[in-house]
Amino acid sequence: MNSRERVLKLFKKEAIDRVPCFSGMGNITETGINKLGYRFAGIHLDAKQMADTAATTYKLFGYECGVVPVDLCVEAEAMGCVINVYPHAEGILYPTIKEKLIHGEDEMNISLPSDLASRGRVPLLKEAIRLLKADIGSEVAIGSYVLGPFTLAGQIMELNDLLKLSFKKADKVAKLLDVMADALIIVAKEYENAGADYITVREMGATSDVLSPRVFKNLILPPLQKVIKSISGHSVLHICGKTNDIVTSMMEAGPTAISVEQKNDVAESRKKLGGDALIFGNFDPYNVLVSGNEELVRSTIRKCIDDGVSAVWPGCDIWPTVPPQNMIAMMDEINTYGGKK
Amino acid sequence: MADETRKKEILDKLRNGVIQYDEDACREGAQEAVAEGLDANEAIFDGLVSGMEEVGRLFEAQEYFVPEILMCADALYAGLEILKPHCRQMDLGVKGSVVIGTVEGDVHDIGKNLVKMMFDVAGFTVYDLGRDVPLDKFVEEQLKTDSELVCLSAMMTTSMVGMPKVIEKIKEKNPNCMIMIGGAPTSKELADKWGADGYAEDASNALKEAIKMVAFLKKLRDEKAQKK
Structure with a gap:
């Protein structure tokens, strides 16, 4: 059973030989970038460089997926925001939004650009997915991701204002989130058509550290449901932070699997959701994988499996400066311990 | 100087204004404090900041979330804007x-x-x-x-x-x-x-961390005042 078969079978809830170790979020490494002789700042604007880099995590370490994009600004840029890729940065700086689309409450009434699929870097991403699939698609599942409606709205307008309006003028926010959902549906569809086997929806801004479970249910969930429902292949819903109170709602959004980070008590979530639910998680990609030693990596992977994750999967993007020996230790632990459960 | 009952009334208005994210109440309370000669530093710490401490507690207890905190902060600023020009310089021995x-x-x-x-x-x-x-x-x-x-x-x-x-x-x-x-x-x-x-x-x-620091400064101020 190769990695691709293993991951796709997992999504279909069919029997597999061991717990897979993969991600639906960014997982490129500096080791991979350097091996190719690329610069981090360059790979966001070049489909081939992006795809080449994304493939190295599998090629070098056996990590069981290939995922693009690398940054979180594709959709906002297509909607009309201006992004900064920090072209001259020496180290690793992820692109951010430089200029918002909405500058105040009175500008919230926006409509969807009719040519969204051909705006910004959406075409570049489609090309990157195609290249990645042609390169390693017979060996691993190819993943891509879009943001969740609320997280995208928080990029398109001031997050501060969005949060307050979620409380004061929920109907206005709901309307905006619906437009965001429509945008994300278009982008996700393009990614699927380009060959993505699974799409992760990253609703990172709607964590219960930030919003009450009530606001989550009333405001965040409906547009999220709409996006996930439109994904015809496998889908994963990722939310950061403390998610134990909302895992049931996350499942109600209708994804094939949910993804949680280290602040989630997975044993508890497993109890709540039952043995059949697909729960991906939940190691700390920085404090364990980057700054931890090999022993910490191994014990953390074992704990994830013991707690009952369906796939060992990081709580966020893997930070590129991850030491190669930690990646090797992670995959070795998966191979030895992952089949025992 | 306002009498104790009145003083408490004004401080409560400031405190509750912050907790209930009521900018108008904070503005009103601050104006009353200024008009009636209440010490501006006291109005800030025992009114506005005391309200923010309670907001921190409500957040901890998951009764409040970030949107509420942001609105409480707006209310605090509404009061602070009016009170600040009336603050006496705090002499804490640090430049701050x-x-x-x-x-x-x-x-x-x-x-x-x-x-x-x-x-x-x-x-x-x-x-x-x-x-x-x-x-x-x-x-x-x-x-x-x-x-x-x-x-x-x-x-x-x-x-x-x-x-x-x-x-x-x-x-x-x-x-x-x-x-x-x-x-x-x-x-x-x-x-x-x-x-x-x-x-x-x-x-x-x-x-909480910032409140801790500020509370520490307040303690210094009170100790200093006692010595005088």
Whole structure:
């Protein structure tokens, strides 16, 4: 059973030989970038460089997926925001939004650009997915991701204002989130058509550290449901932070699997959701994988499996400066311990 | 000077105005405090800040979430704006200035703004560098202003890793400068490892840490007042 078969079978809830170790979020490494002789700042604007880099995590370490994009600004840029890729940065700086689309409450009434699929870097991403699939698609599942409606709205307008309006003028926010959902549906569809086997929806801004479970249910969930429902292949819903109170709602959004980070008590979530639910998680990609030693990596992977994750999967993007020996230790632990459960 | 009952009434109005995110009530309470000769520092600490402490507690208890905190902060500022010009200079034996900003690569500034608010309240001179701030700018600004405190904020793991460089550079040039880091991906371990003096992982923690600092300053002030 190769990695691709293993991951796709997992999504279909069919029997597999061991717990897979993969991600639906960014997982490129500096080791991979350097091996190719690329610069981090360059790979966001070049489909081939992006795809080449994304493939190295599998090629070098056996990590069981290939995922693009690398940054979180594709959709906002297509909607009309201006992004900064920090072209001259020496180290690793992820692109951010430089200029918002909405500058105040009175500008919230926006409509969807009719040519969204051909705006910004959406075409570049489609090309990157195609290249990645042609390169390693017979060996691993190819993943891509879009943001969740609320997280995208928080990029398109001031997050501060969005949060307050979620409380004061929920109907206005709901309307905006619906437009965001429509945008994300278009982008996700393009990614699927380009060959993505699974799409992760990253609703990172709607964590219960930030919003009450009530606001989550009333405001965040409906547009999220709409996006996930439109994904015809496998889908994963990722939310950061403390998610134990909302895992049931996350499942109600209708994804094939949910993804949680280290602040989630997975044993508890497993109890709540039952043995059949697909729960991906939940190691700390920085404090364990980057700054931890090999022993910490191994014990953390074992704990994830013991707690009952369906796939060992990081709580966020893997930070590129991850030491190669930690990646090797992670995959070795998966191979030895992952089949025992 | 207003009598004790009236004073309590005004302080309650300020406190509850913050808790119930009622900007108008805070404005009104502040105007009454000024008009009736209530000490502005007292109105800030025992009214507005006391309300914010309760907000921190409500957040902790998961009764309030970030939207509520932001609205409470707006209410606090509404009162502070009116009271601040009437504050007597706080003589604490420290100069009280702080450089604060979100590190380059990160455009999230909610936590940073909450911490900034508490320094504003405490009468610090705040040099707010904003967000997406190049690392060297923190070092430059600290040197230029000779601030005794630098606060670095990041919400994304992807931007936090610039922090140790700033800490190292500042400590190298000015070992006595205190550095506080904050944001979801930070931890006590990282703060220790990087040589930071304090950390706050989320808005509530940032608020608590800042309140702690401000409470400490208030204690100093009270002790001083007692000695006189």
